[in-house]
Amino acid sequence: MYIRRSSRPFRPRTAAALLAAAALLVSACSSGGTASTSGTTAQAALAALPTSTPSALSPYYGQKLSWRTCGVPGFECATMKAPLDYARPDAGDVRLAVARTKATGKGKPLGSLLVNPGGPGGSAIGYLEQYAGIGYPAKVRARYDMVAVDPRGVARSEPVECLGGRQMDTYTQTDTTPDDRKETDELVGAYKKFATGCGAHSTELLRHVSTVEAARDMDILRAALGDSKLTYVGASYGTFLGATYAGLFPSRVGRLVLDGAMDPSLSARRLNLDQTAGFETAFQSFAKDCVQQSDCPLGRKGTSPAQVGKNLSAFFKKLDAHPIPTGDADGRKLGEALATTGVIAAMYDEGAWAQLRESLTSAMKENDGAGLLVLSDSYYERDADGRYSNMMFANAAVNCLDLPGAFTGPDQVEKALPSFEKASPVFGEGLAWASLNCAYWPVKPTGAPHRIEAKGAAPIVVVGTTRDPATPYRWAQSLSRQLTSARLLTYEGDGHTAYGRGSTCIDSAINAYLLRGTPPAKAKRCS
Template sequence: MHIRRSPRRSRTGVTLLSLAALATLLLSGCSSGGVTSSATPAAAEATLAPLPRATPSALAPYYGQKLSWRGCGVPGFECATLKAPLDYDRPGAGDVRLAVARKKATGPGGRLGSLLVNPGGPGGSAIGYLQQYAGVGYPAGVRARYDMVAVDPRGVARSEPVKCLDGREMDAYTRTDVTPDDQRETVGLVDAYKKFAEGCGAQSAKLLRHVSTVEAARDMDVLRAALGDRRLTYVGASYGTFLGATYAGLFPDRVGRLVLDGAVDPALPARRLNLDQTAGFETAFRSFAKDCVRQPDCPLGTKAGDVGKNLKAFFDKADARPLPTGDADGRRLTESLATTGVIAAMYDESAWEQLREALTAAIKENDGSGLLVLSDSYYERDAKGRYTNLMFANAAVNCVDLPPAFDGPDAVRRALPAFEKASPVFGEGLAWASLNCAYWPVAPTGEPHRIEAKGAAPIVVVGTTRDPATPYRWAQSLSRQLSSARLLTYQGDGHTAYGRGSACVDSTINAYLLRGAPPAAGKRCS
């Protein structure tokens, strides 16, 4: 699947999910020991069980640690290192060091505690998000009353990052054809997934077994204690909703004010998540198509019904003859890179104009540079050919959290009609992109499960009706699972809702964070 972090909030180029990791992006399940289920093995019947309230004596040193804050190069922010056990079942077997950052409450008004933020992914840097957006862009009233805090989850960015491929290898990986036309191309795609997985296994073997969402949620509870907070207050977007909901399921009595924006449904298996998301991207694309044909310069036709067919024809041409881009490293725009660029723009409607311009250059001038910019932003590749570890961590977490969507090419082929029905434009590529976890070097530790968090304080779940990456139905499902959830609906486009221009959404969430007042049942914004 392809969840990914929220692209927000830059309003310029989008930074999202990767097509190759795409399918695996789907979020994931839970780790061993945290799920209970009935005798029936149906995924939807498994439920995340809370952990004992008493802290085990073996974990006491972690819960009792004091953070040593220091400057970290960004004015107004402090950084520290948090220790957590690599394996919670064997706390004496080694530690993982987690990077933490904060910006203290600015006042006026009494301090309400710490507000932990996570932008999603899995694999997005929470510290980068805090320093570049949340710590300066969240509403002033929220920043006045809370210490804004972020921790990069284990395996991500500054927290002992998972490593897999170098820049040149990633360039080759991102160009891999994910719509194979014959057996030779199918073998090439499988080989690319295997090489990616082998690289992760060779460079991060010890860590790969311990980057699950359950372990990351347990790390957040250690951080809560180190910060001196009795309860966790948290805003998570996209995959960050799964992380936050998992925390609530494990520690319902320690839930403070939780906002889960762009919700993921933890009860679904990987294939269903991927299929739902494929339909979500189709929904977003249709909104883009309607907007495009209203513009005088739409490069994909004058009728909304023709936009998808014309885009698919362009992808086919790029598959046969990749476009020049003027890239310093000689990269050309392949079908896979072009598709990634288009998908990136689906996350935020403010990127539609940029996408139209990029498609115009590609279709009318044979210039693939604009789509390559969008694709590079999505993969977090810089001008020097360096990639962050976003895609590595993304695959590592997803592949350990859930059993793979498919076990081989034949299974993908059988599922193609359903995926292509869900999205005639993106379905084929997204189905094949769901194959990569089949070759992962570490067995999954999680499974699909419900999260009820019985006894938790009110939790706000936010769903956007035309969200491409986390379909609205997932927010509806999660809000029904969580015993104390209130669903806030945003009728609109784009991925996530808080801080994206709706005064109704922002004021509702601000009231909850500052006064503890959850939205009224059935609250809808536009």
Template sequence: MHALRSPRPSTRTGHRRRRHPTGLGLLALAALLVPACSAQGASTAAGSTSTAAAEAVLTPLPKATPSALAPYYGQRLSWRDCGVPGFQCATMKAPLDYAKPDGGDVRLAVARKKATGPGKRIGSLLVNPGGPGGSAIGYLQQYAGVGYPAPVRARYDMVAVDPRGVARSEPVECLNGPKMDAYTQTDVTPDDQREKTELVGAFKTFAEGCGADAPKLLRHVSTVEAARDMDILRALLGDRKLHYVGASYGTFLGATYAGLYPQRVGRLVLDGAMDPSLSARRMNLDQTKGFETAFQSFAKDCVRQSDCPLGGPGTTPAQVGRNLKAFFDRLDAHPIPAGDADGRTLGESLATTGVIAAMYDESAWGELREALTAAMKRDDGSGLLALSDSYYERDPDGRYSNLMFANAAVNCLDLPPSFDTPDQVAKAVPSFEEASPVFGEGLAWSSLNCAYWPVAPTGEPHRIEAKGAAPIVVVGTTRDPATPYRWAQALAGQLASGRLLTYEGDGHTAYGRGSSCIDTAIDTYLLRGTPPAEGKRCT
């Protein structure tokens, strides 16, 4: 089951690489497909937007900190060695329920790498890689704290907090390794009633597992609550304003902070932006179109390569897509060996996830060609299985990180579900297939995951204006698969001080991915506070 999320850091290259989707359900939001957040009800027709979504605006919180929150804003961080050279760690407390601050705490893991100098320290730079569910601390230690430009690391303390329910911060757990293996192999293109029933059963089993693990926490892992946690951390770090770089879902988190605390916005970079005004269904449909756009780029490149198993010179992208879909259909009927120690074979679901994973970063296209060649010509599914495992963050011992669990927990709380019933999905499949002949059907059915969630959603689609905030840089990539470019255009247009920076290229997010134009513009903003010129475009 695939769901989309943002990219994760690569320790091999020092650059962010493809991000992987999440389990059966789309990631609303930033990931596969977010279920991240939406304003219209599940019964709204795909592609439309409700009046509520168009008119609702995130309201700023009072400038004065409520007295009930004083104990949280007044706590002290006790820094200790992390076990990773150069990094320190601490634990902070936040109220489980901001409406009842005396009703219990949630403990959040924090890490930092102090400014190295030379140059005057600007403050703390908080980073978040997206997801939802990606570990910000892992991202800091593996990439941002060592791979961000030296001048930025010289003048900022690099800081990360794992959001509530994620990684080191009281992580939500739903299924053990063997059960997750079964879940990820569930057929998301059901051919008959029996397969539909199995798919619904898988969604219910996943949801029930999450509910049994953290019944209280599951009600309080929303993006709004995570943004409020960031403000407590800002105060504990001694910063008057928040400086922040967020990627993918991290842009929704950062924009939410700006909407709640516009007067506390420092230098915010929102890279691979999401549009908070969209319903979950519309986001999923847009993301489906985004992956089709990325696949078209891959297809055009593939047929120019000597090792493309999907066609040669003169083969159109449409035919490449039909060839891949025919391969998926073959795997649906007859999975192939994958050399897996746990006995897994490569069926349609895992193969589709593997291909989607490679769409996040064009540097993975060569690996994808090799994996497809092995699977299509030698019945060796090991390469596609490895891509799928990377997407799901499954290690060689069969253990999964909590990425997929947290992804669903946040997305299903932030927005009403895309669909309430299998019948609604069936009616919407043609619109998803129109958006992507290759991925549309599977992504439509994957959007059903939140229908069975044990906790009712608390969020709705809304605009974020953040009136009075300092300039906020919104970055969009024209052929981004997971966060379509028009989302960046929409967010930059909503934000009163938004400044759109465009990367004309492929892949998910832009900062640190090889464009000196993008990197220079963002570094200048972080170091000098000078945003890029209106309408700036980079290649």
């Protein structure tokens, strides 16, 4: 899946990459079931676990966290143990990094509020330190201890590792719109090299980074924090993680907010196709806005969104043949792959549209690709020294374990290209090819598409944004129909996710739920 809400000081709540994940957020949320495009491919619902704790897990559930001051002032850190393999709890541990900032107010404490920004692969601790622990509404932070755990394989929790910085530079520049067999072979080779690198560095861990296992880890954390029920806000992939928790532990659901919801019942092909259409919808909004601005390099007032898309596609093709300078210290030029990543990254937040117009103007009129490279690097979490976070590695590891890959080889992708290009004339081809990476993964998937009903759970708030590029609104509608206690809260607007993005209506509804337990009215809509 794709990421970046550039106007915020924190890493976006989703994470994935054209190559590193099976397709933008879609891959990030899931890599898919069968090749069907018809929608639901599995009717089975996720089964709840027994309410009693198995004796083999008692040592984990009974552990006490040893908190220490760390990093950012006002935050505490601890290390939690969980079984590497829940089927064999005595086979070894995985150590998970946890952080918190204590409730700031004098009102009655409400316990812990666990947050997750999405991905998979996004650091929940980084999100807590950079935004949630200081940027969530003061009245929420006053009543809750704000808590985050980096899921297994992510950031500070025994991170999955795959490629070095220079190798990743090559990987991110690989052409994802191959024009011939040679370029197709190069793309397949890149996927295979990435997968081989992950297998070489993290073989055993790769078998145990599924969303189900991460959700079970969250229940151990709940117990270690002393909470009888889980209160949780998850965004993007974090909604899949939260919904999975609800399906496994419905009786332990407290107040759950699932913002930018995933649909766990869809196949990979359907997920990727839906997301491709979602990015097209977001681009259409950008295009309409762009031509109203004096600095739009893709058209002038009166230019249709379709023509704006054609102008951008023509620019991408030009870069495919002749990459342009960026001034990068490592000599990277801006080709089609990096430029496309930069544009899609800006689709996550309409606050980034001005930056995108400026970057496109520099690239198209001044032959300077630096601005689009900055957007692309922020998406991939590449720092100025050429080092990458492990976000892309963890993203692929979770996706490819959760569900079978969308495609098994290039021939299947080629047959699917017309449907993807119909969904998005601008991005469809690249997103179709991006769905191929799990075909070469070194470990077999353990999951399949499924419904999540969470029968018996307390009310769960599912939030959907009508023009969300990465988690299309229809996914929120579908998840809200699956969860027996869901309340759908709709934001009529642009951008990825809704809470904390400027809508007083959305924020007030969620704050009331978190603070008083009052879910939004049925079918509530905000703009």
